[in-house]
Amino acid sequence: MSEQCCETPSGSSGNVMILACSGGSNVGQLSNQAAVELTKEGFGKMFCLAGIGAHLSGFVQSAKDVPAMIAIDGCSIGCAKATLEHAGVPLKAYLVITDLGIEKNKNFDLDSETIEKVKAAVKEACKGLPVEGGSSVACCS
Amino acid sequence: MEIKVLGPGCKRCQQTEQVVNQALQELGITANLDHVKDPIEISNYGVFGTPAVVINGEVKCVGKVPSKDEVKKWLQQAK
Numbered sequence: 001m002s003e004q005c006c007e008t009p010s011g012s013s014g015n016v017m018i019l020a021c022s023g024g025s026n027v028g029q030l031s032n033q034a035a036v037e038l039t040k041e042g043f044g045k046m047f048c049l050a051g052i053g054a055h056l057s058g059f060v061q062s063a064k065d066v067p068a069m070i071a072i073d074g075c076s077i078g079c080a081k082a083t084l085e086h087a088g089v090p091l092k093a094y095l096v097i098t099d100l101g102i103e104k105n106k107n108f109d110l111d112s113e114t115i116e117k118v119k120a121a122v123k124e125a126c127k128g129l130p131v132e133g134g135s136s137v138a139c140c141s
Numbered sequence: 142m143e144i145k146v147l148g149p150g151c152k153r154c155q156q157t158e159q160v161v162n163q164a165l166q167e168l169g170i171t172a173n174l175d176h177v178k179d180p181i182e183i184s185n186y187g188v189f190g191t192p193a194v195v196i197n198g199e200v201k202c203v204g205k206v207p208s209k210d211e212v213k214k215w216l217q218q219a220k
Contacts, residue, residue: 017189051187057200058187065203066189 016044016126017062017069019052021078027074027097027104035072035119043123044070053083063089068129070122072093075104095125142172142219143198147183148191156206157192164212170220216217 020031020039024069035046063084068101070093071080084091098104100121102114144161148154158176165172177183186195190204194212195220
């Protein structure tokens with residue numbers, strides 16, 4: 001068991017914590033969809049922003065201790081950023097989707113081209129984060 | 142005092158348990174120390190990775206082996 005637990009995901013950034021605002025607009029849901037797809041693709045792992053907002057210690061401490069983390073807000077209101085600040089979690093990488101030129105609206109039919117654009121921007125924003133190896137939060141890595 | 146080390150039983154989890162034990166002994170504190178290895182039970186704490194240390198229900202660190210001094214500080218705060 002301990003041998004298996006010590007295996008680490010492939011890739012250079014598989015343990016990036018991804019926190020999406022997941023808000024009630026197209027850009028909020030784009031943040032969510034990008035986080036889901038990047039998790040499925042092994043780029044990082046989506047984590048629960050609501051748990052941090054609730055100040056549950058496991059979630060808050062995880063966000064504080066993780067070496068590589070990105071917060072994705074749909075718009076400049078910045079709910080994800082504010083949630084982290086309220087919990088005392090420092091921002092490491094940050095993206096606002098409307099800054100990519102995507103207009104905020106209530107159309108929840110997300111198109112794949114826009115999702116890919118957001119995912120590419122997330123990857124770009126994560127370039128300055130520490131890469132996996134030695135300090136990742138995953139077991140034994 | 143209730144202390145839990147969360148982790149499936151790997152080397153770093155065992156190191157964490159040892160550090161906690163040493164800190165308890167050096168401070169002369171008696172506590173219930175439990176090593177939680179069940180992944181479902183671990184997931185209930187909402188931690189992103191292991192090892193993790195929980196003292197009286199509060200998660201103190203995640204994904205790293207804490208130093209003995211860190212653990213001593215947490216133990217003294219929890220007394």
